[in-house]
Amino acid sequence: MSTTFPPRAGAPGRAGRFTEADCRLDEFTALLETETDLGLYPYADRAVRGVLCYGAAAVDAAADPVAREELSDEIAQALLTGPGIVVFDRAFDDRHGLRASTELFTAMIAAQRATGAGGGDHFAAPGANDRIWNALQKHALRDPASFARYYANDVLALVATAWLGPMYQVTSAINVVNPGGTAQSPHRDYHLGFMAPETAKRFRRHTHLLSPALTLQGAVAQVDMPVSSGPTLYLPYSQRYEPGYLAFNLPEFREYFEANHVQLELHAGDAVFFNPALFHAAGSNRSTGIRRMANLLQISSAFGRAMDAVDRSAILRAVYPELVALAASGDSRGVENLIAASAEGYAFPSNLDRDQPLGGMHGETQAELTRRALDAGLAPAAFAAELAALDERHRP
Numbered sequence: 001m002s003t004t005f006p007p008r009a010g011a012p013g014r015a016g017r018f019t020e021a022d023c024r025l026d027e028f029t030a031l032l033e034t035e036t037d038l039g040l041y042p043y044a045d046r047a048v049r050g051v052l053c054y055g056a057a058a059v060d061a062a063a064d065p066v067a068r069e070e071l072s073d074e075i076a077q078a079l080l081t082g083p084g085i086v087v088f089d090r091a092f093d094d095r096h097g098l099r100a101s102t103e104l105f106t107a108m109i110a111a112q113r114a115t116g117a118g119g120g121d122h123f124a125a126p127g128a129n130d131r132i133w134n135a136l137q138k139h140a141l142r143d144p145a146s147f148a149r150y151y152a153n154d155v156l157a158l159v160a161t162a163w164l165g166p167m168y169q170v171t172s173a174i175n176v177v178n179p180g181g182t183a184q185s186p187h188r189d190y191h192l193g194f195m196a197p198e199t200a201k202r203f204r205r206h207t208h209l210l211s212p213a214l215t216l217q218g219a220v221a222q223v224d225m226p227v228s229s230g231p232t233l234y235l236p237y238s239q240r241y242e243p244g245y246l247a248f249n250l251p252e253f254r255e256y257f258e259a260n261h262v263q264l265e266l267h268a269g270d271a272v273f274f275n276p277a278l279f280h281a282a283g284s285n286r287s288t289g290i291r292r293m294a295n296l297l298q299i300s301s302a303f304g305r306a307m308d309a310v311d312r313s314a315i316l317r318a319v320y321p322e323l324v325a326l327a328a329s330g331d332s333r334g335v336e337n338l339i340a341a342s343a344e345g346y347a348f349p350s351n352l353d354r355d356q357p358l359g360g361m362h363g364e365t366q367a368e369l370t371r372r373a374l375d376a377g378l379a380p381a382a383f384a385a386e387l388a389a390l391d392e393r394h395r396p
Contacts, residue, residue, distance in 0.1 A: 002064035016347075017266045020197075022153050023247040025256060032260070036083050039233055043071045045089070049262045050236035052078050053121065057365070060209045072162035080218075081148050083236035084278040087264065090153045091173045091271035092234055098269050102222040105174045129181060129282075132174035135295065138395070139172075154294055159273045167302035173281070174222075177230055177292045177337045183284040186233070186257040189217050190298060190348075191275035192245040200245045201383055208245055212277040214304055218297035221266040229290040230283030231270070233261040239277035248279055257281070283379045314365060315342045317384050320370075327374050335374065343367040349394070363393065 036047040045055040063069040078086050092098045109130045110261040132138060140147040151170065160168045187193055192200045192211050200208075225297055235257055238244060247253045257279055266272070272282065285292055326334045339345075343366040363371075369390055375385040 008219075016206070016207060017201060018132075018205060018243040018246055018289075019201060022243045022249060023250055023253065027250050028238070028241050028244075028247060028253065029256065032235065034237050038235070041074050041082070043067075043074055044086075047083075048087075048264060049236065050083045051081055051264060053089060055089045059088070059091070059155060062154060066212070067229065068158070069088070070361065072158065072317050075159055075162040079239075079273070079275045083270065084239035085234055085236060085274040086274075087266075088159075088271045090267065090269045091155040091202050092153060095149070096144045096153050096269075098222070100143070101139065101295075102147045102293065104139065104146060105132060105135065105222065105295075106108075108135075108138065109176060119215065121131055122311040126142070127231050130174075130176035130178065130291075130389055132395075134171070135174045136170060136172040155271055155296070157178065158217055159218070162329055163213075163383070164299060164301045168216075169300045169302065171298050171300070172291045173296045173298070175294050175296050176283055176286045179287050179289060179291070180286050180294075181230065181282075181285040184281040186235070186254055186261075186279050186281040187248050188239075188245055188279060193248070194348075195224060195245075197246055197249050197256060197282070205242065208242060212239065212275050214301045216273060216297075216299040216374040217276045217278075218271060218273045218299065220295040220297065221268055221272075222293040222295055223268045223290070223353050224268050225266040225292055225294075226287070226290070227265050227283075227287075228287045229292040230287075231258070231263060231266050231292070232294075233263050233281050233283050235279040237259050238273040238279040243275055244279065253279075262287060312344050313387055314343065316366065316370060316387060317380070321382050323370065323374060324380075338388065339367050339370050345369050366390065 032251055034050075035373060036050045038044060038047055041047075041052055043054060043058045043061060045057070046053050051344060062071055075086055078084070094100075109132060112130070136151075139150070155169075159293045160170070191214065192203065192208060203211075219232065220230075241247065248257075260283075261279075284309070319338065323335060324339055326338060345365055345367040346361055347365050366387070369386060370383075373386065378386070
């Protein structure tokens, strides 16, 4: 699956891996010099600076099975090879409990502030924003009726199914950027976007191309968001650049983003959906009194999970003495191979209330803890205690 235009732009280096040497700004900008042709998107109302916007007519059309299939094809094409972003006007309103959910989220943030909870952010300084991690579950448990109205929304289902197919999984986080809050760094999103460049480089080209098909990013404007409040900045068509998970960290690409991004005013209830490989960043809130609140939706494919439910902590407790022995023998490769087969090497999913990204993109993984324990010479009981603490941080 190649999304590169022209085909040779950003060609990978040796052994099918991208490096910073593959990231060429001239090839990147050539991909972005594209006009959005509304003729290719007949259900869209308009294109604003390249961004496709859909109105009530598209939502009404989705009630017809044939039109829904056509619209779904159109959305998928827009996210894959088109501008990479679609906006649905007023997708949420009081039929979906928009005002009630906003009031609930506001109360939840006030409660967090009172207890000193919250504050971590993947792409902004801790404390700059207010966050509600795992807002999906908290919403459902605190107000099931409001939750039901909100997530019965058909626009959400339409776009999620168009991009991911059925059986998708919804998660959400409330993000409030307060007056004076500064912009995020431009980035791509989960999965590879939440990794240090050195880690992302370990994944070959085909993974860079396939990863965006496993998630959909969305945001519901819970309040009106004039440009002064800093709605998200986007770079349409940037998802088509193959080595972009390395490029977004490079100064010349960040400078280009700053000079060429698109920022759209949003009204309460507008819903934005975009390819996770699209370059984007929350904007600076220059207003004096708008607490810009968005429900950030991260919707995942059903794929990417193993068939067996495995208790990896139990495995690690059992094999830790063998790891110690392997390490003592000097078989470093054997140690790494055994850790890879036994431990969870990925930081997510996690409970971000307990395991906040305060010191980096994510908390410690089981694999990282195991390596640290071996380096420190922890006894099995001490390792088991640290592993139990890590499990507690990940517990829902």
